Amino acid sequence: MNNRIIYPIVLFAFFMCVACEEVVEKKNSKEIKHGSTVVLTQNQNLNISFLLDLSDRINPEKxxxxxxxxxxxxxxxxxxxxxxxxTHLKNKKKHRINDRIQLYFDPPPRNQNINKLSKSLRFEVDRKNASEDLLEVIQHSYKTKPKEIYELAINDNAYVGSNMxxxxxxxxxxxxxxxxxxNILIILTDGYIYHKDTKIEEGNQTTYLTAQFIRNHKLNTKNxxxxxxDKNFGFIPAAKNLENLEILVLGINPDKKNPYEEDVIEEYWKDWLHDMKVGRYEIKTAILPSNMDKIIKDFILN
Structure with missing residues (x-):
């Protein structure tokens, strides 16, 4: 057969194969709205961060x-x-892997062992280092080291507040x-924010929220x-244009003396994240992990 005929046929077949592969990948990847852009949840690169509140909320005695x-x-x-x-990495083609996971505090604990543990929980996975062994290391590290961090913080008994x-x-x-x-940020907090070095007030908007503040301003009634x-209560916006960030807030734990406390805390957080134009967010109370597991995985994988 003449080469001038064969070449176009081969070229056409090649492009058809590429197109078919893209269709298969799209079928295997779920789409979500992220700002004004549609992203594929399987083939995308995940950048997951934790922000831990190591204030006295974690004290099992208090x-x-x-x-x-x-x-x-x-x-x-x-x-x-x-x-x-x-799971995301296992379902992703190796040549597409470029994903990260890490853990932060603010302020950082004084205990250097805690800081060392947090650094050991930072992983950057790409096509060069992706392997079953590395995935096992990640799973084992996140299964054991966070508990060590919390136990060290509790044993130190030097709670410095939450400067979120x-x-x-x-x-x-x-x-x-x-x-x-x-970009996904997982915030672990009871919902209250307070740090002695960041106490700013602009009218009824503040950089902090405590149970005492809610009581003092009579936000514990049905109104x-x-x-x-009417009085413009809320957090002062701390950032802007966070459209490329998704936030999952876990562990809201209101003061049980006020039946409206949980609603007030959630309203503060929703207004704050909305004002900072966070792309997507959910706020969850402190329920048992067996019930939270599906919520977490649906947020990240669906």
């Missing part, structure tokens, strides 16, 4: 829970996230957002929502 201590719930939530991360507002203001862009990645709107 805030005991006979069913399951709150720090143990945190540890289990972290493991569920890491399992979703590994300052983390959003100064660090979130550099630490948690990468180009060409699906709490109208009061928030």
């Amino acid at each position: 805030y005991p829970n006979p069913t399951m201590q709150y720090y143990e719930r945190d540890v289990a939530y972290i493991q569920s996230v890491s399992e979703a991360f590994v 507002w300052r983390f959003f203001k100064n660090k979130i862009q550099d630490f948690c957002i990468l180009k060409e990645h699906r 709490w929502k109208q009061d928030i709107v």
